[in-house]
Amino acid sequence: MITWTLTLQRGRHFVFVALAASLLAGCASFESDKKADPVDLNNPADASEAAPSFGKADQSPGFFRMKLGDYTVTSLYDGYVELNGKLFKGRPTATIANLLKQSRQTQSIYTSINAFLLDTGKQVVLIDAGGSAALSGSMGKLLSSLKMSGYEPEDVSVIFLTHLHPDHIGALAQDGKMTFPNAHLYVSEAEAAHWLAPSRNSGELPYFQGTQQAIAPYQQASRFHTLPSSNRTPVAGVQAVNLPGHTPGHLAYRVSSGNESLLFWGDVVHNFVLQFSDPAIYIDFDQDSKKARISRTKILQDAQKSGEWIAGAHMPFPGIGQVLAAGKNSYRWLPIDYSRTLNGHPKEAQPEKK
Structure with a gap:
């Protein structure tokens, strides 16, 4: 069993909601322990059974693919979480409510949870590992989306985590075992020190016990590693970028191939309507709101100037797009054009210098 402690920060005060369940629950509806008989696709009955069944109320499978130079990036939909607009701070409540109203959003904000797969042709890399049904149904x-996209957990050789909150590590372990048995797991040194020290009191930090239980199988198999402050990673073309604030060791990952680059920025933004309009707006889950604001402001400025692709864990699925300027200190989101995703991307026109 993995025990999660969900914590909402209110300044220096914490409100705890205990959630106890196994990470297995997050995947129980997608896998079975029973070995299936071989499927003969030439048999109409077997072929019909092998094909996924979708009703009129269902969405299509949760993956989206794009080319990035010589690499392929796949967005994997893990689900969503409903956030209360009151979790966002940094500006008067009326200002935040008005920004939501202008974008036709209510105080109940449906927020995507995305993970991403990078296929370099030599390695299959997972960036973040979604949440768990133990947190919310x-x-x-993630595992269903991964398989729908044509990959199996055994295909993943490297997992990079932006940070150790439960909506980013939910699929790592099942029943005390590694979900991705051939993968090496990486997180920043600062993040590991913050969450995984044995001396930590489970009441001191949110999600402490569940986080340690999710990471433990990789530690026991000598497949857990920390990334040094040099930002080097073991995957060619992938560089770690320090973006502290949301958590002490929060990382982004920049992938470069050919003339293109894409930044997987983790939890820099939880709601683009609010935080693109005003990067000073933060969410209660930010452990250091001042550092989070500095990281968000810098990365939005840099992304707008460079025109590079952005992949966000909580941007609307598929979570990939570009940042454009909307004002002196405000921005807007340009989602990727579906028709261009697998055809390569012409060099984007650079922002006009004033």
Whole structure:
């Protein structure tokens, strides 16, 4: 069993909601322990059974693919979480409510949970690992999306985590075992020190016990590693980028191939309507709101100037797009054009210098 402690930060005060369940629950609806008989696709009955069944109320499978130079990036939909607009701070409540109203969003904000797969041709890299149905029944779809996209957990050789919150590590372990048995797991040194020290009191930090239980199988198999502050990674073309604030060791990962680059920025933004309009707006889950604001402001400025692709864990699925300027200190989101995703991307026109 993995025990999660969900914590909402209110300044220096914490409100705890205990959630106890196994990470297995997040995947129970997608896998079975029973070995299936071989399927003969030439048999109409078997072929019909092998094909996924979708009703009129269902969405299509939760993956989206794009080319990035010589690499392929696949967005994997894990589900969503419903956030209360009151979790966002940094500006008067009326200002935040008005920004939501202008974008026709209510105080109940449906927020995607995305993970991403990078296929370099030599390695298959997973960036973040979604949430768990133990946290919410609306999460825990990562393994289903992974398989729908044509990959198996055994194909993944490297996992990079942006940070160790439960909506980013939910699929790592099942029943005390590694979900991705051939993968080496990486996180920043600062993040590991913050969450995984044995001396930590489970009441001191949110999600402490569940986080340690999710990471433990990789530690026991000598497949857990920390990334040094040099930002080097073991995957060619992938560089770690320090973006502290949301958590002490929060990382982004920049992937470069050919003339293109894409930044997987983790939890820099939880709601683009609010935080693109005003990067000073933060969410209660930010452990250091001042550092989070500095990281967000810098990365938005840099992304707008460079025109590089952005992949966000909580941007609307598929979570990939570009940042454009909307004002002196405000921005807007340009989602990727579906028709261009697998055809390569012409060099983007650079922002006009004033």
